[in-house]
Amino acid sequence: MNFPKLQITKSDIKLDMKIHDPIQRISQPSPKQTIEQPAGKLEINTTKGSIDIDQSQAWKDLGLLTPKESVLKYVADGRQAVLQGISKTVREGRQMMVSSGNGQGRSIVANIAKQNHGPHRVAMNIKFIPSAGAVKIDYTPSKVDVNYSPQKPNIDVQINNPTHDYQPGKVTHDIVQRPSIEIDFIE
Known part of the structure:
Protein backbone atom coordinates (compact mmCIF):
# COMPACT_ATOMS: atom_id res chain seq x y z
CA MET A 1 0.00 0.00 0.00
CA ASN A 2 1.25 3.28 -0.92
CA PHE A 3 0.61 6.07 1.37
CA PRO A 4 0.61 9.53 0.06
CA LYS A 5 3.69 11.44 0.96
CA LEU A 6 3.68 14.87 2.08
CA GLN A 7 6.44 17.16 0.78
CA ILE A 8 6.96 20.41 2.60
CA THR A 9 9.16 23.11 1.10
CA LYS A 10 9.93 26.02 3.25
CA SER A 11 11.81 29.23 2.40
CA ASP A 12 13.02 31.61 5.09
CA ILE A 13 12.69 35.32 5.05
CA LYS A 14 15.64 37.23 3.69
CA LEU A 15 16.18 40.74 4.89
CA ASP A 16 18.55 43.43 3.78
CA MET A 17 19.37 45.42 6.93
CA LYS A 18 21.31 48.64 7.02
CA ILE A 19 22.45 49.91 10.41
CA HIS A 20 23.46 53.52 10.79
CA ASP A 21 25.41 54.07 14.05
CA PRO A 22 24.29 56.86 16.36
CA ILE A 23 26.48 59.93 16.56
CA GLN A 24 27.04 61.63 19.85
CA ARG A 25 29.26 64.68 20.48
CA ILE A 26 29.84 66.07 23.97
CA SER A 27 32.16 68.98 24.62
CA GLN A 28 32.83 70.93 27.78
CA PRO A 29 34.13 74.47 27.19
CA SER A 30 36.70 75.57 29.76
CA PRO A 31 35.38 77.86 32.48
CA LYS A 32 36.45 81.47 32.53
CA GLN A 33 38.17 82.35 35.78
CA THR A 34 39.66 85.63 36.96
CA ILE A 35 41.51 85.94 40.26
CA GLU A 36 42.56 89.30 41.63
CA GLN A 37 44.55 89.67 44.83
CA PRO A 38 44.53 93.19 46.26
CA ALA A 39 47.68 94.13 48.18
CA GLY A 40 47.45 93.90 51.95
CA LYS A 41 47.48 97.05 54.05
CA LEU A 42 50.66 97.52 56.08
CA GLU A 43 51.05 100.33 58.58
CA ILE A 44 54.27 100.90 60.48
CA ASN A 45 54.36 103.57 63.19
CA THR A 46 57.57 104.35 65.01
CA THR A 47 58.47 106.63 67.85
CA LYS A 48 62.05 107.80 67.95
CA GLY A 49 64.31 106.52 70.66
CA SER A 50 66.23 109.03 72.68
CA ILE A 51 69.45 108.94 74.61
CA ASP A 52 70.41 111.63 77.10
CA ILE A 53 74.02 111.73 78.27
CA ASP A 54 74.83 114.07 81.14
CA GLN A 55 78.59 114.32 81.52
CA SER A 56 78.73 117.61 83.39
CA GLN A 57 80.00 115.87 86.56
CA ALA A 58 82.77 114.19 84.55
CA TRP A 59 83.82 117.56 83.12
CA LYS A 60 83.86 119.00 86.65
CA ASP A 61 86.05 116.10 87.82
CA LEU A 62 88.48 116.90 85.02
CA HIS A 117 110.20 129.07 101.66
CA GLY A 118 111.06 125.72 103.15
CA PRO A 119 110.54 122.36 101.46
CA HIS A 120 106.82 121.75 101.40
CA ARG A 121 105.39 118.28 101.26
CA VAL A 122 103.15 117.71 98.28
CA ALA A 123 100.30 115.37 98.97
CA MET A 124 100.51 112.43 96.62
CA ASN A 125 97.55 110.24 95.92
CA ILE A 126 95.94 108.45 93.02
CA LYS A 127 92.74 110.00 91.88
CA PHE A 128 90.46 108.33 89.40
CA ILE A 129 89.08 110.87 86.96
CA PRO A 130 86.20 110.95 86.31
CA SER A 131 84.64 109.54 89.43
CA ALA A 132 82.41 106.48 89.23
CA GLY A 133 78.93 107.35 88.08
CA ALA A 134 79.97 110.79 86.82
CA VAL A 135 78.43 110.17 83.40
CA LYS A 136 74.67 109.68 83.60
CA ILE A 137 72.99 107.94 80.68
CA ASP A 138 69.23 107.87 80.20
CA TYR A 139 68.00 105.80 77.26
CA THR A 140 64.43 105.58 76.02
CA PRO A 141 64.09 102.89 73.34
CA SER A 142 62.08 103.49 70.22
CA LYS A 143 58.77 101.72 69.71
CA VAL A 144 57.63 100.13 66.46
CA ASP A 145 53.97 99.27 65.90
CA VAL A 146 53.28 97.09 62.87
CA ASN A 147 49.68 96.58 61.73
CA TYR A 148 48.96 94.33 58.77
CA SER A 149 45.51 93.56 57.43
CA PRO A 150 45.34 91.09 54.54
CA GLN A 151 42.83 91.59 51.74
CA LYS A 152 40.65 88.74 50.50
CA PRO A 153 41.15 87.67 46.89
CA ASN A 154 38.41 88.43 44.35
CA ILE A 155 37.59 85.24 42.45
CA ASP A 156 35.13 85.31 39.53
CA VAL A 157 34.28 82.03 37.80
CA GLN A 158 31.97 81.62 34.78
CA ILE A 159 30.98 78.01 34.31
CA ASN A 160 30.10 77.05 30.72
CA ASN A 161 27.47 74.38 30.25
CA PRO A 162 28.46 71.31 28.26
CA THR A 163 27.27 71.10 24.62
CA HIS A 164 25.61 67.82 23.69
CA ASP A 165 24.82 66.91 20.08
CA TYR A 166 23.14 63.57 19.54
CA GLN A 167 21.95 62.00 16.33
CA PRO A 168 20.17 58.73 16.97
CA GLY A 169 21.13 55.68 14.91
CA LYS A 170 18.84 54.14 12.29
CA VAL A 171 18.12 50.64 11.26
CA THR A 172 16.55 50.27 7.79
CA HIS A 173 15.58 46.98 6.30
CA ASP A 174 14.10 45.70 3.12
CA ILE A 175 12.56 42.30 2.60
CA VAL A 176 14.42 40.60 -0.20
CA GLN A 177 12.54 37.29 0.04
CA ARG A 178 9.33 36.65 1.83
CA PRO A 179 8.89 33.48 3.83
CA SER A 180 6.84 30.75 2.28
CA ILE A 181 5.69 27.21 2.95
CA GLU A 182 4.64 24.88 0.18
CA ILE A 183 3.02 21.58 0.96
CA ASP A 184 2.66 19.03 -1.88
CA PHE A 185 1.11 15.57 -1.87
CA ILE A 186 3.07 13.05 -3.73
CA GLU A 187 1.48 9.81 -4.43
Missing part, protein backbone atom coordinates in the same frame (compact mmCIF):
# COMPACT_ATOMS: atom_id res chain seq x y z
CA GLY A 63 88.46 120.58 85.93
CA LEU A 64 86.57 121.70 82.85
CA LEU A 65 83.70 123.92 83.84
CA THR A 66 81.06 125.90 82.06
CA PRO A 67 81.84 129.62 81.72
CA LYS A 68 79.45 130.57 84.52
CA GLU A 69 80.78 127.88 86.88
CA SER A 70 84.35 128.83 85.94
CA VAL A 71 83.77 132.50 86.82
CA LEU A 72 82.11 131.55 90.12
CA LYS A 73 84.99 129.16 90.98
CA TYR A 74 87.66 131.76 90.16
CA VAL A 75 85.80 134.36 92.22
CA ALA A 76 85.62 131.98 95.19
CA ASP A 77 89.28 130.90 94.77
CA GLY A 78 90.34 134.58 94.48
CA ARG A 79 88.41 135.55 97.59
CA GLN A 80 89.93 132.62 99.49
CA ALA A 81 93.44 133.55 98.30
CA VAL A 82 92.93 137.20 99.34
CA LEU A 83 91.68 136.13 102.76
CA GLN A 84 94.64 133.75 103.18
CA GLY A 85 97.04 136.51 102.06
CA ILE A 86 95.54 138.96 104.55
CA SER A 87 95.66 136.33 107.27
CA LYS A 88 99.29 135.50 106.50
CA THR A 89 100.31 139.15 106.45
CA VAL A 90 98.54 139.79 109.75
CA ARG A 91 100.12 136.70 111.30
CA GLU A 92 103.64 137.65 110.14
CA GLY A 93 103.13 141.26 111.28
CA ARG A 94 101.93 140.12 114.68
CA GLN A 95 104.94 137.74 114.91
CA MET A 96 107.34 140.58 114.13
CA MET A 97 105.60 142.87 116.59
CA VAL A 98 105.67 140.37 119.42
CA SER A 99 109.23 139.16 118.80
CA SER A 100 110.86 142.54 118.08
CA GLY A 101 111.02 143.54 121.71
CA ASN A 102 112.86 140.35 122.67
CA GLY A 103 116.11 141.37 120.95
CA GLN A 104 115.91 139.01 118.07
CA GLY A 105 116.43 141.68 115.44
CA ARG A 106 117.07 140.35 112.00
CA SER A 107 116.51 136.74 112.96
CA ILE A 108 112.74 137.33 113.01
CA VAL A 109 112.72 138.04 109.27
CA ALA A 110 114.90 134.98 108.66
CA ASN A 111 112.52 132.77 110.64
CA ILE A 112 109.53 134.09 108.68
CA ALA A 113 111.40 133.51 105.40
CA LYS A 114 112.13 129.90 106.45
CA GLN A 115 108.45 129.37 107.21
CA ASN A 116 107.47 130.63 103.78
Whole structure:
Protein backbone atom coordinates (compact mmCIF):
# COMPACT_ATOMS: atom_id res chain seq x y z
CA MET A 1 0.00 0.00 0.00
CA ASN A 2 1.25 3.28 -0.92
CA PHE A 3 0.61 6.07 1.37
CA PRO A 4 0.61 9.53 0.06
CA LYS A 5 3.69 11.44 0.96
CA LEU A 6 3.68 14.87 2.08
CA GLN A 7 6.44 17.16 0.78
CA ILE A 8 6.96 20.41 2.60
CA THR A 9 9.16 23.11 1.10
CA LYS A 10 9.93 26.02 3.25
CA SER A 11 11.81 29.23 2.40
CA ASP A 12 13.02 31.61 5.09
CA ILE A 13 12.69 35.32 5.05
CA LYS A 14 15.64 37.23 3.69
CA LEU A 15 16.18 40.74 4.89
CA ASP A 16 18.55 43.43 3.78
CA MET A 17 19.37 45.42 6.93
CA LYS A 18 21.31 48.64 7.02
CA ILE A 19 22.45 49.91 10.41
CA HIS A 20 23.46 53.52 10.79
CA ASP A 21 25.41 54.07 14.05
CA PRO A 22 24.29 56.86 16.36
CA ILE A 23 26.48 59.93 16.56
CA GLN A 24 27.04 61.63 19.85
CA ARG A 25 29.26 64.68 20.48
CA ILE A 26 29.84 66.07 23.97
CA SER A 27 32.16 68.98 24.62
CA GLN A 28 32.83 70.93 27.78
CA PRO A 29 34.13 74.47 27.19
CA SER A 30 36.70 75.57 29.76
CA PRO A 31 35.38 77.86 32.48
CA LYS A 32 36.45 81.47 32.53
CA GLN A 33 38.17 82.35 35.78
CA THR A 34 39.66 85.63 36.96
CA ILE A 35 41.51 85.94 40.26
CA GLU A 36 42.56 89.30 41.63
CA GLN A 37 44.55 89.67 44.83
CA PRO A 38 44.53 93.19 46.26
CA ALA A 39 47.68 94.13 48.18
CA GLY A 40 47.45 93.90 51.95
CA LYS A 41 47.48 97.05 54.05
CA LEU A 42 50.66 97.52 56.08
CA GLU A 43 51.05 100.33 58.58
CA ILE A 44 54.27 100.90 60.48
CA ASN A 45 54.36 103.57 63.19
CA THR A 46 57.57 104.35 65.01
CA THR A 47 58.47 106.63 67.85
CA LYS A 48 62.05 107.80 67.95
CA GLY A 49 64.31 106.52 70.66
CA SER A 50 66.23 109.03 72.68
CA ILE A 51 69.45 108.94 74.61
CA ASP A 52 70.41 111.63 77.10
CA ILE A 53 74.02 111.73 78.27
CA ASP A 54 74.83 114.07 81.14
CA GLN A 55 78.59 114.32 81.52
CA SER A 56 78.73 117.61 83.39
CA GLN A 57 80.00 115.87 86.56
CA ALA A 58 82.77 114.19 84.55
CA TRP A 59 83.82 117.56 83.12
CA LYS A 60 83.86 119.00 86.65
CA ASP A 61 86.05 116.10 87.82
CA LEU A 62 88.48 116.90 85.02
CA GLY A 63 88.46 120.58 85.93
CA LEU A 64 86.57 121.70 82.85
CA LEU A 65 83.70 123.92 83.84
CA THR A 66 81.06 125.90 82.06
CA PRO A 67 81.84 129.62 81.72
CA LYS A 68 79.45 130.57 84.52
CA GLU A 69 80.78 127.88 86.88
CA SER A 70 84.35 128.83 85.94
CA VAL A 71 83.77 132.50 86.82
CA LEU A 72 82.11 131.55 90.12
CA LYS A 73 84.99 129.16 90.98
CA TYR A 74 87.66 131.76 90.16
CA VAL A 75 85.80 134.36 92.22
CA ALA A 76 85.62 131.98 95.19
CA ASP A 77 89.28 130.90 94.77
CA GLY A 78 90.34 134.58 94.48
CA ARG A 79 88.41 135.55 97.59
CA GLN A 80 89.93 132.62 99.49
CA ALA A 81 93.44 133.55 98.30
CA VAL A 82 92.93 137.20 99.34
CA LEU A 83 91.68 136.13 102.76
CA GLN A 84 94.64 133.75 103.18
CA GLY A 85 97.04 136.51 102.06
CA ILE A 86 95.54 138.96 104.55
CA SER A 87 95.66 136.33 107.27
CA LYS A 88 99.29 135.50 106.50
CA THR A 89 100.31 139.15 106.45
CA VAL A 90 98.54 139.79 109.75
CA ARG A 91 100.12 136.70 111.30
CA GLU A 92 103.64 137.65 110.14
CA GLY A 93 103.13 141.26 111.28
CA ARG A 94 101.93 140.12 114.68
CA GLN A 95 104.94 137.74 114.91
CA MET A 96 107.34 140.58 114.13
CA MET A 97 105.60 142.87 116.59
CA VAL A 98 105.67 140.37 119.42
CA SER A 99 109.23 139.16 118.80
CA SER A 100 110.86 142.54 118.08
CA GLY A 101 111.02 143.54 121.71
CA ASN A 102 112.86 140.35 122.67
CA GLY A 103 116.11 141.37 120.95
CA GLN A 104 115.91 139.01 118.07
CA GLY A 105 116.43 141.68 115.44
CA ARG A 106 117.07 140.35 112.00
CA SER A 107 116.51 136.74 112.96
CA ILE A 108 112.74 137.33 113.01
CA VAL A 109 112.72 138.04 109.27
CA ALA A 110 114.90 134.98 108.66
CA ASN A 111 112.52 132.77 110.64
CA ILE A 112 109.53 134.09 108.68
CA ALA A 113 111.40 133.51 105.40
CA LYS A 114 112.13 129.90 106.45
CA GLN A 115 108.45 129.37 107.21
CA ASN A 116 107.47 130.63 103.78
CA HIS A 117 110.20 129.07 101.66
CA GLY A 118 111.06 125.72 103.15
CA PRO A 119 110.54 122.36 101.46
CA HIS A 120 106.82 121.75 101.40
CA ARG A 121 105.39 118.28 101.26
CA VAL A 122 103.15 117.71 98.28
CA ALA A 123 100.30 115.37 98.97
CA MET A 124 100.51 112.43 96.62
CA ASN A 125 97.55 110.24 95.92
CA ILE A 126 95.94 108.45 93.02
CA LYS A 127 92.74 110.00 91.88
CA PHE A 128 90.46 108.33 89.40
CA ILE A 129 89.08 110.87 86.96
CA PRO A 130 86.20 110.95 86.31
CA SER A 131 84.64 109.54 89.43
CA ALA A 132 82.41 106.48 89.23
CA GLY A 133 78.93 107.35 88.08
CA ALA A 134 79.97 110.79 86.82
CA VAL A 135 78.43 110.17 83.40
CA LYS A 136 74.67 109.68 83.60
CA ILE A 137 72.99 107.94 80.68
CA ASP A 138 69.23 107.87 80.20
CA TYR A 139 68.00 105.80 77.26
CA THR A 140 64.43 105.58 76.02
CA PRO A 141 64.09 102.89 73.34
CA SER A 142 62.08 103.49 70.22
CA LYS A 143 58.77 101.72 69.71
CA VAL A 144 57.63 100.13 66.46
CA ASP A 145 53.97 99.27 65.90
CA VAL A 146 53.28 97.09 62.87
CA ASN A 147 49.68 96.58 61.73
CA TYR A 148 48.96 94.33 58.77
CA SER A 149 45.51 93.56 57.43
CA PRO A 150 45.34 91.09 54.54
CA GLN A 151 42.83 91.59 51.74
CA LYS A 152 40.65 88.74 50.50
CA PRO A 153 41.15 87.67 46.89
CA ASN A 154 38.41 88.43 44.35
CA ILE A 155 37.59 85.24 42.45
CA ASP A 156 35.13 85.31 39.53
CA VAL A 157 34.28 82.03 37.80
CA GLN A 158 31.97 81.62 34.78
CA ILE A 159 30.98 78.01 34.31
CA ASN A 160 30.10 77.05 30.72
CA ASN A 161 27.47 74.38 30.25
CA PRO A 162 28.46 71.31 28.26
CA THR A 163 27.27 71.10 24.62
CA HIS A 164 25.61 67.82 23.69
CA ASP A 165 24.82 66.91 20.08
CA TYR A 166 23.14 63.57 19.54
CA GLN A 167 21.95 62.00 16.33
CA PRO A 168 20.17 58.73 16.97
CA GLY A 169 21.13 55.68 14.91
CA LYS A 170 18.84 54.14 12.29
CA VAL A 171 18.12 50.64 11.26
CA THR A 172 16.55 50.27 7.79
CA HIS A 173 15.58 46.98 6.30
CA ASP A 174 14.10 45.70 3.12
CA ILE A 175 12.56 42.30 2.60
CA VAL A 176 14.42 40.60 -0.20
CA GLN A 177 12.54 37.29 0.04
CA ARG A 178 9.33 36.65 1.83
CA PRO A 179 8.89 33.48 3.83
CA SER A 180 6.84 30.75 2.28
CA ILE A 181 5.69 27.21 2.95
CA GLU A 182 4.64 24.88 0.18
CA ILE A 183 3.02 21.58 0.96
CA ASP A 184 2.66 19.03 -1.88
CA PHE A 185 1.11 15.57 -1.87
CA ILE A 186 3.07 13.05 -3.73
CA GLU A 187 1.48 9.81 -4.43
